Every structure is written in C-alpha cells, then in structure tokens.
Amino acid sequence: MSMVEPAYRYRGDGTPNVLFAEAERQLNICNSCRYCEGYCAVYPALERRTVLNENDIIFLANLCHDCRACLYACMYAPPHEFGVNPPAILAEVRRGTYRTRIPSPARRPRAARRPTLGLTPYLIATLSLAVVALLVAVERGLSSLFRPLDPAGSPYALISYESIVTVSLIITGFSMIVGLSGVVSYWQKARGSMRELFHLVPWMKALRDGATLRYLRGGAEGCYVKETHASPERRLLHYFVSYGFLLCLIATIAAAVEQDILSLSPPFGLGSLPVISGALGGAGLIIGSAGLLRLNATQQVIATDGTMTSMDRYFLIALLVLGATGIVTLVARSLSIYGLVLAVHLSVVWACLILAPYSKFVHFLYRLLALVQDNLERADSSVER
C-alpha cells in the first residue's frame, strides 16, 4: 500500500474553503462507494445528491451522530491514500455550525475566530459568582453564607425570590434568543421555507429518533470508541446525561409550579417532585458526564476532530459541576455551609445558562433540525417516486 501522506488533516484550524473542499472530496468517495448506507441516515441522504454544496455538507455533518462505525468499516480510512474519515471531517464541519452565531460587534472572518471559547467561560463563571455574592451581600449580608439558613434549605433566605427570578429570566431570555437565532439561520440556509419547520410528522420521527439516540447505534452493535470495540456504552451514558438534564429541568419547573401556582414555598419535602427529580437528575448528570469523560479520554485521536473533543470536554465538565453542586446543595440543606454551597450552585447554573448557546449544548438542536430535514427529504423523494 502506498503511504502517501493523506491530504486530510486530523487537526487544525483550516479555512472553511479547505475544510469544505476536503469534506466534499471525502463525501464524493463515499457516494461512489456506498458500503456504509446501512449504518445511519447520513449515507442515504448523501445518495439523494449527486452534487454537494456547502449547505448539503453542513446538513450531513449535523445528521452524523459520530458513532464512528463508518470509519472503522472503511477500506479508504488512513493510512490509505484516499484518507477517508467521515466522523472526523464531519465533526470539524459541525463545529462551524456551533460557532457561527456568536454575535460579536465586529464580525471577524470565520477562520480567524478562536476554535474554543478560551478564557470566556472562566470569566463568565467569575462574573456570575460576583453577581451572586453582591446580591447576598446587599440583601442578607455575606455572613449568611456561613450559617444555617432559616428556614433550612430555602434559597430565599440567601437571595430574595424577586432577585433570583429576575436574573434567571434575563439570562434565560438572552440564551433563548441567541439559540433560536442560530436555529432560524440554520434552517433558512438548509431548507429555506420556515413553514416546513412546523410540519408535525417529520418532527415526530425526529423526536423519536433523537430521544432514542437511534444513530448512536452504529448499525447494530453500538458506537466505536476503539477500532476493536463497539458497545452500547456511549449511548447509555448519553442517556444518563440527557435524561439527567431533563429531570433537572423538570425539577426546576416543578419547583416553580409548586411555588407560584400551588403557593408552596421551599424548602420542598424529601418526597416532593422537585427534590426527587432533582436528585435523580443530578445523579444522572454525574454518572453520565463522568462516564463520557472517561470514555472520551480513551478514544482514538484519529476518529475525531481535536477541537470538537475539547468542546465536548468543556461541556461535560460543566455538566458534571452542575450535577455535583446540585447534589451537594440537596444534602447540605441543614448545614452551616449551605449558604455557600447554594451560592456556588446558583452561580454555576447562571454561568451555564449564559454559555449554553455558545457551547456543545446546542448540538441537540442542530441534530434535531437535521433529522427533521432528513425526514422532509425522505418524504419528498418518495413522492417523486
């Protein structure tokens, strides 16, 4: 076998042109080969096209769930001179999708933007902590961080209900606007018609496939972390993370409902919905993100894009901290450090909320959109037939 240096780069911050040209080159090889069409939705979607443009490539990249089955099945994978490596090149493209919507006053050209958020997350976390500390200081005095609160376990003994709700709503609103603007601009490029975004059937299929992580099955055996090893582990851990997160969300909503609609004020009893779902959710987040961090540390570098890996790491660490501080808050209710613990958890929550639309968090949005688009296309092509 000739050992020509593959044209494909495994890492780096190549300009979009180089990146898309390379993705196109690899996908054209796949389209002539088609061995992988049983693995996932990417290959059938590719086969519906004979010519690829930039939006097609972005769509295929977001449809890819990164199970890596195709890489390890591929006879053209490195060291073959064709250097075909779909999970890595599609991750590199996908990373661009997650990055393009950072509203910045002077929009720098894409290539010049830093591949990761750099120090920003730390700054935001510090800022968030400062805001919490300021609110505590002004409203209850900093000393309340270090003595048991009255009533025990009530956040409002630390910061007033009004302040917590106001800040949370502002941040949530901001994040949702950023996130939604990304969604809208993605969809406009991908399909054009906004009306199609509201068709029910493609969404139902997309939600089902998304909720079950269908395409993290790698065909049948599961994802590949190493060439020799396919297992359902990654998908299971991902369930822990996503459903853990969902439970935390339910806990928050349930707390709001109990309080604002049923007029029950915190602290909620150990058997209450907010506490139970919060505890389970926090545990899920910890187990899932710690497991994925461990798994990702053992993955083969060739199978992915280095920057995406560090995005994943940031995101997982954030979720781990979120889950861990949440659980500590739950168990530390009656302790004297409860105030401090709560303050830390609250600042973590706020920081995560601000950062969410700029982080790997958004991946599920684009994957869902890609699944919806895929379902629309399938429907189109069956009509044509």
Added chain:
Amino acid sequence: MRCVHREGGAYNTGSYLHEELWDDLCRVGSGPSDEKLAELTVRESETVPDWMSDHGALWQPPLSGTLHLGRTNRFFLGGGKALLNAYYRTLSAMGVSVAYSSSVEGFIEQEDSITHLVVESGGRRCLVKTRAVVCASGGFEANFDWLARYWGESAYNYLIRGPVYNDGTVLSLLYDHGAARAGQERGFHAVAIDARSPRYDGGIATRIDAIPFSVVLNCHCERFYDEGEDLWPKRYAIWGTNIALQDNQIAYAIWDSKVNREFLPPMYGPVSAMTLSGIAESLGLDSERLVQTVTNFNAAIVPGTTFDATRLDGARTSGLAPEKSNWAQRIDAPPYYAIAMRPGITFTYMGVKVDAKARVMREDGSQFANAFAAGEIMSGNVLSSGYLAGFGLTIGTVWGRIAGEEAARYVNG
C-alpha cells in the same frame, strides 16, 4: 453475497432456490468449471449466512446502491472490511492468535505434507511448524509480471482494484510443488475505472458509471463497442476487458450537459470544456478526429425515440460500426465532459485444483495431505471466466468453511 434461500426475509426481498442459482451459474462465462464442486458450492451456500452470523457477521436490508440485487444477494452491514473486523474480533474472543503484517515466503514439504512455513514478519524470517495449512491468499492480479505472461506488455497499463498483497506468492509456491491448475490463465474480472486511480487498492469508488450515457473512444478516437448494449448493471463488468483490448489500454467516455446528472460523478471529477476540441485538448487526443467521430455519431442517431435512463429505451444509432443500441442522444449541449478510463482488475480466476474436501491436488492426480485452499486461489474450480455478482464471496465463505473443517479434522485425526 449470493446464497440459496427458500424465502425472502429481512435481508432478501424474495426466495432464490437451488435450481435458479444453478441456472444463473451455468449462464456465466463458460459455465461451471467442475460441475461437482460448483454444485457443492451452491448446495452449501444455503447454510452459510447463518454460519456467518454466528461468527459475528451483521447484515443490512437491501438498499438503493445495490444494483437491484435485493432478491438474490445479501449485503453485509458496512461492507467487507467490517465483516473481516467482525471475524477478527470473534477470533480474538476465541483465543486464536493472528500474525498481522506477515507473509508466507516459502514452505518445506515432506512426504505429501507441508511441514513448515517460511514466514516473514516485521523484517525477520522464521520457520513455523505446521500440521495443516489453509491457503486463502487470493489471486495474482497485483503481480504485473505474472499478468504480462498472458497479456503481454499491455498488462503494465492495468490498474489493480485490490491491495498490493495479491501477488500470487503462495499460488506460485504451490505450483512449484506440483499443484494442478484450475481456471483460465486469462480469466479475470475487470471493470472500467478512472485512469487517474492509484495503481493498487482504488477499490469500488473509482469505477465509472458514465458509459451508457456517453460515446466511448479509444486512443485513435474510434468507437469500439456498443455503449448501450444493455442495462448498466448487466454490462459494467465487460468494460474492463473491452478497454484492456484497446491500444494503450485506455478509453475515453465523452458526454454532455444533458446527461451529466444521470449518474454519479467520477470521484476525481470529469474533464470539462465548452467545445469538443477543448475536450480533445484536455485528453491529449487528436481534435479533428474526435470531433469527426462525435459528428458522425450525432448524425447517425435515429430520430423519434425518447431518452429514458431507467429502461432500455431503444434510442439508437443507425449506420455505425458498432452501433449504440440504447440511450443514444446527440452530444451537442456544452459544457462537454469526459473522462479517461483504464481496466481495473478485481480478481483473477487461475488457481489451484482442489477436491471436494478443499485439498490441493497435484498434476499427477494425487493430493497434498495437509494443504487446503479456499477463496480466490481456488475459485477457478467453480468458475473460470465471467462474473456473477456476489458469488465470489459465496465461494470464499463456502470453501473457507470446508477447508477449515477438513484441516481441523485432519489435525485431530
């Protein structure tokens, strides 16, 4: 792969019975080489898929890119490398050790038996004691000098679709030790592939599907074969040989913008130009002759038929030699496109003769006691020319299983 099955199911759209596979086999090339062994292959094929599943193989339902073979053929999920990876995983779970990146360079024979192999591994040679040997080392298509014995100098212009390792080393060792031949020496499978493909290992992605929608010229700018003879899946396997028989072993497909979306674009992209002489220039062909041939072709098209890519549309020429009998349309809508093609050799048929236990036979009619053969190296016992899609995999698996079982039986006495 192509196996007998009594009913359709998740992986086949309908039944495919023993008699039908046998009939299909009889229609291929010169038909079965050894009827007894060919019949055994067909019979054994029925139980092979389950055996494969038991050893880790995964399947996929018939999908679009499968040349309409969903009834007769079964497809592995992820293709051949995925299948082999699954087998290797099964082996390692069973505790079998595998020497990767190693080659057999010779063997020692005593009283009908191969007693030692000379193995090269990591730059070192060593002798490995053997009790039984299964030779499953493929054909000799990657050995240009060997091909040249039967094809002359032109062989050096062929491209090899598989890996460089199919150099026939073990096959020639067996011949040196008196093994009998099976299959025709010029028997091979070759398709038209992109002339820019690497010399080895370009695989499936370099094949060219433009031919039915094109005119195909040789290096003298002459047409030489009916491009529209039949549906492409039925004809694509003859074009390798068609091109191998042309001067310089090269041919050029030329089409225009009308049909450019009818087939998959070549992986390296076609040559394009706004004029036919521009095409001739990019291909390095004589512009006047090329334009003349295309003009003659355009003038010979029988009017009144409608082009339909999905069936034999009868849109043909009249008065040419050879005619184009389907999908003939004027080539007159720029931009024009073209691609240079060479024969890409998939596999060779000439191998060693075996008996029903897969034991390697000698010229004098005796057998090696402990040498067995499976796959391409013995496929000439079943077929010696022509091609039946997916049947090479059937031969490989059926005979791999026979050879393995017989070798184990021999060793265990």
